[in-house]
Amino acid sequence: MTGSFNPADTVWVLVSAGLVLLMTPGLALFYGGMVRAKSVLNMIMMSFFTMGIVTLLWVLYGYSMAFGTDVGLGLLGGFSDLGLRSAITSFVGAPGHEIPELAFVMFQLTFAIITAALLSGAIADRTRFRAWGVFVAIWATLVYFPIAHWAFAGDGWMIGRLHALDFAGGTAVEITSGASSLALALVLGPRLGWKRDPMRPHNLPLVLLGAGLLWFGWFGFNAGSALTATPLAATAMMNTQIATAMGALAWVATERVRDGHATTLGIASGAVAGAVAITPACGFVTPLGALLVGLVAGFVCSMAVGLKYRYGYDDSLDVVGVHMVGGLVGMILIGILATVLVNPGGADGLLAGGGLGQLWRQCVASAVTLAYAFGVTYLIARGVDRLVGFRLSPDDEMAGVDVVTHAESAYDFVGASGSIIATTHPLRGPIHPEEH
């Protein structure tokens, strides 16, 4: 049990795992605040349920499928570590940077959870909860676990053979969730009254709270992906902060010009877009590179979220426009901005004189991920729809999934003294009442 391991790296990975875990409740609130008050609980429930079911699958076979010994060609991990039996006493990591394997298992689990939870944003307000439960289990098994192997396992084809660069999951997390969401949105079809009825966020402070927790947790996501407490982790963290901030600025600047108003939903969305785009890139680009990544992501994503109106898919909370598009932005910009000055284990992109090679590898990795995730998710969603029925009945959708499915109301402010009309007038301030 006291084999050779690096205690500082171990702390860093454990802390990072905690931070990433927190992102899913953060996402639940971020999403929950954006839907109407009659389905906020369902939105949160989809995330929390995902925390449960994906953990179960991960322990049983998911970790093994993603990180077990490769079955060949870098396509899938084998079933060598079912039930995490051997992980208790072993270590993983580069020489001198070994950490307890369970720390790595835990860290990677939190990625699996949030990737799956992200999908719920595409299908707000109209999903039968039991269908979500079945879907997410199959989806994690057939879509996420394999792609995680490609992108995160040393012997996965994307990293080990293609030599694409993806520091923290631009493919496995962002493009995967975005492309899968597109498939889901297409299978489920738009919400009743979409484009006609008001569907504005019911609780924006909740959205901003969620965004704050996501921002915080993303440091674990990105800098934790260094898996070591080294300058690389510091660079990844700094770059994450920069791109997130720039995404926020670029989004609100865009909407200030385009719509005439800088919005809080916009600044939150832009922050997420920036963080998404820097996810694959944070360990390969300079701070000024990260600045550019964030700016591009904020602008491009703020435009991309309008595509759904044009093409008629109701990706309700813009998983496609933010995560798929943002992930693509980041993956591609690596091919342009990466430099080995930042990370000797990386590569030089176009601007650093590395030619088009890395850019090509980035595109291949992105395209394969996108195609696989979209295709398989589409088939799974169709299957689940046929077997279980993916959509609520129109009546239930109108009444609201919270009450119908979960038998709960999110809020009950009635009768509290603050909910009445109250003309109040200050009587006195402290200390010097006579001054009033």
Added chain:
Amino acid sequence: MTGSFNPADTVWVLVSAGLVLLMTPGLALFYGGMVRAKSVLNMIMMSFFTMGIVTLLWVLYGYSMAFGTDVGLGLLGGFSDLGLRSAITSFVGAPGHEIPELAFVMFQLTFAIITAALLSGAIADRTRFRAWGVFVAIWATLVYFPIAHWAFAGDGWMIGRLHALDFAGGTAVEITSGASSLALALVLGPRLGWKRDPMRPHNLPLVLLGAGLLWFGWFGFNAGSALTATPLAATAMMNTQIATAMGALAWVATERVRDGHATTLGIASGAVAGAVAITPACGFVTPLGALLVGLVAGFVCSMAVGLKYRYGYDDSLDVVGVHMVGGLVGMILIGILATVLVNPGGADGLLAGGGLGQLWRQCVASAVTLAYAFGVTYLIARGVDRLVGFRLSPDDEMAGVDVVTHAESAYDFVGASGSIIATTHPLRGPIHPEEH
């Protein structure tokens, strides 16, 4: 000042202390969302006040009572470190894993705070705030500090003599808070209109936010209790995640079958139940063991919260059903599932061939804790009730403790444009307005 200490372990304990401290505001929101809108502030106030008063007592004499040199028989720490004078420059921990004593003092303080704050859940809506203030100070002194000595100090009787296993406070935190809550609920009696009037949660997103913060903080609670950045910490963290997730799944599965609906309050409650049960066990069982602990806890606790209706005690927010019962589940399952493969400092339980010995020790430790906490709390509560009066007047209780006691209203949404009925219709989406 630069004595011999392990810096990685120090970081881990400091971070963990921060995480556990965050649990109490998390608990405040978790509890606050569950009560009616007219008493949410009082609920939150009880937690925050506890953060204040327990910190004061801890500095003055609490740490000394819990971790000062044993006065004999492992019953209580002495008054050797009043005011934390000597802790500034000393170190504690196993050889090679020493940490600054103040890191340990801080870490343990956060346990004292949350244990005391947990009790407020039993007495929602009806408690005189001044009585809570007096009660919690006496309770920490007479109930928590001694039991913390038994369970957490190396020379406490439970660990040092009985050799019961309790990794992170199944006895001192969970059973203690649950049993004390039962006593409190009995002394105060049920809320006016209990079982008759609607008492549904007024803000479930707040509850789920609280649950998310608790989940996050629990990693510090459990994995931090390793006090070292070792594989044991990783195991404890992984097990915490697994059991929490399984508790969540088991609870909603139970209510889906029993009540016909999976609820967000249920999934939050199940997560807490799973985390409670794994608290004592996380450093002694395998991941598959943790899976079982979580499932059992989720199921048993989801049934146990109904007992109050049967036996007529208004444990308003189910501290008994979740913490006492969950703590017992965890303590007992250690006796069955523990294995020295996970922790050489632990023991083998029944299934690992260790016989009934450990199970017996677990039961003794649990029973003594339960009896002591219940009995002494009952006496303190009776005393406080007699001296200060524990309950609000019926009129004040009806009007709502927030306004009456704290002279505040939790919410004032009146007049905000979002609080009006607003039929809105989308004019145009971004980029392609004409498409609408």
Added chain:
Amino acid sequence: MTGSFNPADTVWVLVSAGLVLLMTPGLALFYGGMVRAKSVLNMIMMSFFTMGIVTLLWVLYGYSMAFGTDVGLGLLGGFSDLGLRSAITSFVGAPGHEIPELAFVMFQLTFAIITAALLSGAIADRTRFRAWGVFVAIWATLVYFPIAHWAFAGDGWMIGRLHALDFAGGTAVEITSGASSLALALVLGPRLGWKRDPMRPHNLPLVLLGAGLLWFGWFGFNAGSALTATPLAATAMMNTQIATAMGALAWVATERVRDGHATTLGIASGAVAGAVAITPACGFVTPLGALLVGLVAGFVCSMAVGLKYRYGYDDSLDVVGVHMVGGLVGMILIGILATVLVNPGGADGLLAGGGLGQLWRQCVASAVTLAYAFGVTYLIARGVDRLVGFRLSPDDEMAGVDVVTHAESAYDFVGASGSIIATTHPLRGPIHPEEH
């Protein structure tokens, strides 16, 4: 890249940076809950925008202005590290405690962000958002970056020449934000209807959530300022907890006596006041010293927030009363309570036999900071007001800045089943329905 650095210290600083970053969303909610429902989004927006713009400036030139090689007399850092080019591969810190420079850049960035964001509290409800954007960029450049050099850079005059003690920013963060807020409040003038119309907090649970996040993040702020994972960090963390808790207790005790009610807004305010005051002192005083600092700060600040009514400046959310006054309390008490027993790099204050020397240095540092921040901010604010117009039109202010400027409503609870009047009656509890 793998130069000599201390991995544990690196982890600690990275984690601390994450914690401090989280404080700004926490502040956004803390502030947002305190204003009326019609301007909560604007309040949050000011903080999030600050996260964006200050990050940008920091990368471009801010870090260099604060921590670049001193241009002379300790007044300002030079422009030696624009764009963070050299920081990627270098290390900073005492021998044996080097950390990657980007970790330090990141850590210090989070201080710059929150200090700027704090100012928004003084000008709630009435500020043109574009003016805030312009103002905060100029303010960071002319006020914060220089003062950060004075107080945090080894060659800054305050630390390097005057030898004032300020562990984590009592001058650069607290007094600076407070004094600047006073200037801002004077330039903008009071809200329409101030002292006449009701301006009570619209969402106190949000305020308390924000306070909880601030409390949590403050550990990174203060203990992280040790920049090493040493006993000094542990002491700083313990002292932060103690003073925060004591501030909370002292504030509610004061208002219980003065106003007759202990309030949740009071306990949150007191916690912040205590944390503010211990910020400069946490690495120099004993736990009992911290206890005193917290008590004094809680009492003094709870009185100081009434001064605005007397002198007629509408410092809406009491940045002056809490941060300026609290910062002064902490700075001055260092001169009285500091002891080299806690920190050999510190000094002995009055009570430790150090005479009046240190007290004098504390007063000089505080006074210069206060005067510079107030004066320069006043000029900037006047300039921005003239060029851009700092205040909303009266009509816009009445209608609410959220809708007018950001084209958003914070909440829309209408039509959710929980927002209706609902008499509910329990049908049955679980397990034993017949018991009801």
Added chain:
Amino acid sequence: MKLITAIIKPHMLEAVKSAVREYGIEGMTVSEASGYGRQGGHTEVYRGAEYQVDLVPKVRLELVVQAEQVEELIQVIADAARTGRIGDGKIWVIPVDSVVRVRTGERDTEAV
């Protein structure tokens, strides 16, 4: 037809609803209101600044009924809503020209 409007204390709603149902009325409309009257409000304090809140939470009931039921219903409602304390509320009766059930278009007596 007549419209009975009753302003009552929120926590008496359940009792009044039961009483009305028992009397044989199967429909009514309920809404939130705030009352200003003899019953005082309360004081709130935020960072030492005191506010006087002089409105108190009330519930408004509206029942369209036949004219001959009015007197009895007033009694039923008043009895159920009474606590004997100041602020129990008011009931007033207004003449109604006609009532329509939206679903069917039925009028007056058939409509309620």
Added chain:
Amino acid sequence: MKLITAIIKPHMLEAVKSAVREYGIEGMTVSEASGYGRQGGHTEVYRGAEYQVDLVPKVRLELVVQAEQVEELIQVIADAARTGRIGDGKIWVIPVDSVVRVRTGERDTEAV
């Protein structure tokens, strides 16, 4: 003048508003209400404890109009608000003595 009060389903508000505007009425007052009637409520469950919520969300419209518009408007509103399901709501009409526009002090016909 007459006061038309209509209790309708919340999601029919947009349709009714359009219909009324088309008819030529340019003003009305809208508020939230809860309805009790034939249309049932729903059940909620919290930690196994079931609650019956027997009020359903409604919207109340108030329109002060000229007496001769009443019959047509009832038709317009009822048609727009009808889904054919139980709970579509009620419309009732009350005589109004006089109406004033606050801004100008105009009365009755000029006031609406």
Added chain:
Amino acid sequence: MKLITAIIKPHMLEAVKSAVREYGIEGMTVSEASGYGRQGGHTEVYRGAEYQVDLVPKVRLELVVQAEQVEELIQVIADAARTGRIGDGKIWVIPVDSVVRVRTGERDTEAV
């Protein structure tokens, strides 16, 4: 007896309340409402999608008073609620058959 209903701008409530109290009326019932009328609404934008919100926040006052007070009270309320801008609101008066004070059962003039 008469029922005066006034729809006013929310921030004029305090002024109207004072004026009414000064006139000698000691009770009224207040509720939230949304107004649709000449006064426009506002636009909101969420991720580039614009919404037109065409209702504006209003407050509804209800006062049951003696018939002879009506004209004066209309004046008092209108004067206090007037800003001179579009959207100041309406006041209408409805005949009331009878009023009851729940607490005592008193009727009509004694009830208010």
